[in-house]
Amino acid sequence: xxxxxxxxxxxxxxxxxxxxxxxxxxxxxxxxxxxxxxxxxxxxxxxxxxxxxxxxxxxxxxxxxxxxxxxxxxxxxxxxxxxxxxxxxxxxxxxxxxxxxxxxxxxxxxxxxxxxxxxxxxxxxxxxxxxxxxxxxxxxxxxxxxxxxxxxxxxxxxxxxxxxxxxxxxxxxxxxxxxxxxxxxxxxxxxxxxxxxxxxxxxxxxxxxxxxxxxxxx
Ligand code: B16
Ligand code: MG
Numbered sequence: 205x206x207x208x209x210x211x212x213x214x215x216x217x218x219x220x221x222x223x224x225x226x227x228x229x230x231x232x233x234x235x236x237x238x239x240x241x242x243x244x245x246x247x248x249x250x251x252x253x254x255x256x257x258x259x260x261x262x263x264x265x266x267x268x269x270x271x272x273x274x275x276x277x278x279x280x281x282x283x284x285x286x287x288x289x290x291x292x293x294x295x296x297x298x299x300x301x302x303x304x305x306x307x308x309x310x311x312x313x314x315x316x317x318x319x320x321x322x323x324x325x326x327x328x329x330x331x332x333x334x335x336x337x338x339x340x341x342x343x344x345x346x347x348x349x350x351x352x353x354x355x356x357x358x359x360x361x362x363x364x365x366x367x368x369x370x371x372x373x374x375x376x377x378x379x380x381x382x383x384x385x386x387x388x389x390x391x392x393x394x395x396x397x398x399x400x401x402x403x404x405x406x407x408x409x410x411x412x413x414x415x416x417x418x419x420x421x422x
């Protein structure tokens with residue numbers, strides 16, 4: 205059997221933690237008198253913690269000291285972690301376990317490629333850590349998506365060339381990162397947002413066994 209490197213983003217692909225990021229960022233924005241909508245939250249998907257706070261501050265035309273910046277990031281993460289602590293496997297997005305199991309059966313190497321510094325905790329909470337041969341997250345990279353660093357490290361850890369890798373991503377920046385890395389990008393979400401991906405599916409329920417075999421053999 206052929207081998208490909210399968211790389212999964214976390215938030216928005218495996219679990220929907222965007223809603224918890226939103227709640228935590230929203231409370232923080234309120235404390236700074238910044239209005240912050242769910243639409244604006246879309247622009248924070250796949251974006252690092254530092255970049256997210258920079259964006260929120262710029263929407264509110266606010267500048268703060270470096271000290272305050274670090275304090276606020278800590279507060280946001282504390283609140284976010286309190287939501288994560290309540291997560292369990294019911295929050296895994298539809299058909300993700302089916303696809304992971306199918307890949308395991310076919311002995312395909314699997315890695316995580318996430319911007320989140322909390323990725324390991326989340327995978328443990330939802331009991332999916334055992335599926336991954338490698339985990340690359342926000343603690344392992346110096347450049348955020350759309351830079352391809354996170355996916356290139358994942359490919360290396362799996363012992364695969366970039367062109368042998370397939371990336372599942374829900375964010376614009378993540379799809380761009382996969383394309384720049386010369387990997388096959390699969391967008392999970394809507395075509396209108398992720399039109400730059402090689403393939404786009406609404407979610408994993410649309411990913412058939414035939415398609416998985418095609419990915420492995422082509
Ligand atoms: P943390 P992904 C990203 O995860 C999220 O989509 C993004 O909203 C978040 O700001 C980022 O992780 C950093 O997360 O604060 O937990 O380090 O989609 O790349 O898995
Ligand atoms: Mg994501």
